[in-house]
Structures are given as structure tokens and as C-alpha cells.
Amino acid sequence: MSKPLVVITGASSGIGAAIAQHMSDAGHPLLLLARRQEKLEAMKLPNTLCRQVDVTDNGALTKAIREAEALYGPVDCLVNNAGKMLLGSIETQNTEEWREMFDVNVLALMNSMQAVLADMKSRGCGTILNISSIAGVKTFINHAAYCGTKYAVSAISETVREEVAASGVRIMALCPGAVETELLSHTTSEEIIKAYEEWKASIGGAINAEDIARTALFMYSQPQHVNIREVQIAATGQD
Ligand code: NDP
Numbered sequence: 343m344s345k346p347l348v349v350i351t352g353a354s355s356g357i358g359a360a361i362a363q364h365m366s367d368a369g370h371p372l373l374l375l376a377r378r379q380e381k382l383e384a385m386k387l388p389n390t391l392c393r394q395v396d397v398t399d400n401g402a403l404t405k406a407i408r409e410a411e412a413l414y415g416p417v418d419c420l421v422n423n424a425g426k427m428l429l430g431s432i433e434t435q436n437t438e439e440w441r442e443m444f445d446v447n448v449l450a451l452m453n454s455m456q457a458v459l460a461d462m463k464s465r466g467c468g469t470i471l472n473i474s475s476i477a478g479v480k481t482f483i484n485h486a487a488y489c490g491t492k493y494a495v496s497a498i499s500e501t502v503r504e505e506v507a508a509s510g511v512r513i514m515a516l517c518p519g520a521v522e523t524e525l526l527s528h529t530t531s532e533e534i535i536k537a538y539e540e541w542k543a544s545i546g547g548a549i550n551a552e553d554i555a556r557t558a559l560f561m562y563s564q565p566q567h568v569n570i571r572e573v574q575i576a577a578t579g580q581d
Pocket of ligand 1: 351352353354355356357358375376377378379395396397398423424425426427446473474475476477517518519520521522523524525526
């Protein structure tokens with residue numbers, strides 16, 4: 343029997359790309375979204391629709407989802423992974439960076455949940471896997487806005503989980519610690535990047551995107567009546 347459709351936002355690098363590979367290897371048709379479409383296409387995954395979508399553009403996001411559903415059937419799993427981490431001090435950080443993080447990490451995630459939930463509820467099944475963070479359960483200096491967005495993702499995930507539990511739809515939050523990806527490179531302060539790299543070295547290094555993808559697939563592939571609500575996963579040495 344053919345496997346159902348999985349949608350992954352921010353699949354052009356890091357954790358999203360690794361989850362895409364694992365879901366594809368498990369036989370799922372995919373809709374992959376990101377701004378760098380060429381990186382999505384370069385993965386050359388079978389039964390995969392790649393669309394250049396900025397997730398803050400709700401119309402484009404919903405259009406791509408409807409297009410994929412017409413090809414592959416209803417969305418069975420939405421992985422809300424697209425994210426920005428722009429670290430900075432509350433006193434000096436450009437406020438546009440706060441806005442961008444809240445737009446991408448929080449509001450776009452809520453919009454995409456809204457785009458699939460009604461159909462999932464009417465079918466009585468489906469899974470939304472939100473990528474939160476250890477920064478969504480624990481604070482770190484220079485992470486005020488980023489932690490704010492990830493605490494929001496964890497709170498939103500748990501709230502919606504309660505709202506839709508009786509319908510059979512699962513909402514999950516996956517909270518990684520430091521993972522070796524492009525994420526840190528978007529921070530503009532060289533000093534903060536250096537301090538982050540030193541912290542990473544002091545804990546014995548980060549885990550990799552494969553570790554997160556394996557965990558995401560494990561969470562999703564449980565029987566529909568089992569909901570792994572939240573997982574925290576980090577390097578053993580991380581404090
Ligand atoms: P990357 O920077 O490697 O990946 C981020 C992804 O998000 C890219 O595919 C990027 O695609 C996409 N993205 C960013 N902004 C937008 C946008 N406006 N529209 C569409 N796509 C967008 O980082 P990670 O793989 O590490 O991050 C993935 C998720 O994991 C994020 O939510 C992050 O917060 C979370 N996380 C990461 C941790 C880490 O240490 N790496 C730890 C805990 C959580 P493109 O630029 O092509 O649009």
C-alpha cells in the first residue's frame with residue numbers, strides 16, 4: 343500500500359533536509375518547502391514536489407499544500423521545521439531580527455497548522471510535528487527572542503494537542519539541543535557566534551541532523567493511537 347503525504351517546511355538544509363531523506367527512505371511522497379528551491383531539487387527524492395515558498399507567505403504555503411494533496415492525497419504529517427535563530431542582546435539587537443524570528447518560528451507555524459488541521463480532524467487522523475528546541479524549555483543568555491519563539495512553539499503545540507486530541511489527530515513537539523547545521527551562521531554578532539562555538543566545544547560538540555531525523559521518524563511511525571507528545575534530545579554532554 344502506498345504511504346501518505348508528508349509536508350516538511352525548511353527542507354533545504356540541516357534538520358529539515360535530513361527528515362526529508364528519512365521520510366523518503368520510508369516510502370512517503372513529500373512536499374518540500376523552502377526559499378532555496380534549488381537545494382530541495384538537488385536532493386532528487388522520488389515522489390517529491392519541491393516548491394519555493396517563504397513560509398511567512400500564508401497564501402503561497404497553503405497553495406503548495408493544496409497542490410501536493412491533489413497529487414498525493416491528504417497530508418498525513420506536517421513537519422513544521424523552518425526556523426531562524428538570530429542571537430543577540432536585548433539591549434542592542436536589531437528589532438527586525440525579533441520580528442523575523444516570530445514571523446517564521448511562530449506565526450508561520452500556526453498558519454501551516456491551520457492549513458491542514460480541519461482536514462486531519464475530519465479524517466480522524468494525522469500528525470503535526472513541530473520542531474521546538476531545548477531553548478523552548480530552558481533559557482540561555484543572548485537568546486531572549488529565540489527562546490521566546492521556541493517557548494511559544496512548545497506552548498502552542500501542547501495547547502493544540504489538547505484541543506484536537508479527541509479527534510484522533512496527534513500534535514508532537516521535538517526539542518533538539520545544539521545540532522551541527524547552518525542555523526548559527528545567520529547570527530550577525532561575531533562575538534556571540536564565537537561564544538556559542540566555545541560553549542559547543544566545552545560540552546563535547548553538538549549532535550547532527552541525522553540524530554534528529556531518526557527521532558522524528560520514530561515519533562511519527564508509532565501507531566496513530568500513540569502520541570509521543572514531546573521529546574528532548576541533545577548531546578550527552580550538553581548542560
Ligand atoms: P538550518 O539553518 O540549516 O535550516 C533552516 C531551514 O529553515 C532552511 O531550510 C531554511 O530554508 C528554512 N527557512 C528559514 N526561513 C524560512 C522562510 N522564511 N521560509 C521558508 N523556509 C525558511 O537550521 P536547522 O536545520 O538547525 O533548523 C531547523 C529547525 O530546527 C529550526 O526550527 C531551528 O530553530 C530548530 N532547532 C535547531 C537547533 C540547532 O542547534 N541547529 C536546535 C534546536 C532547534 P531557506 O533558507 O532555503 O528558505
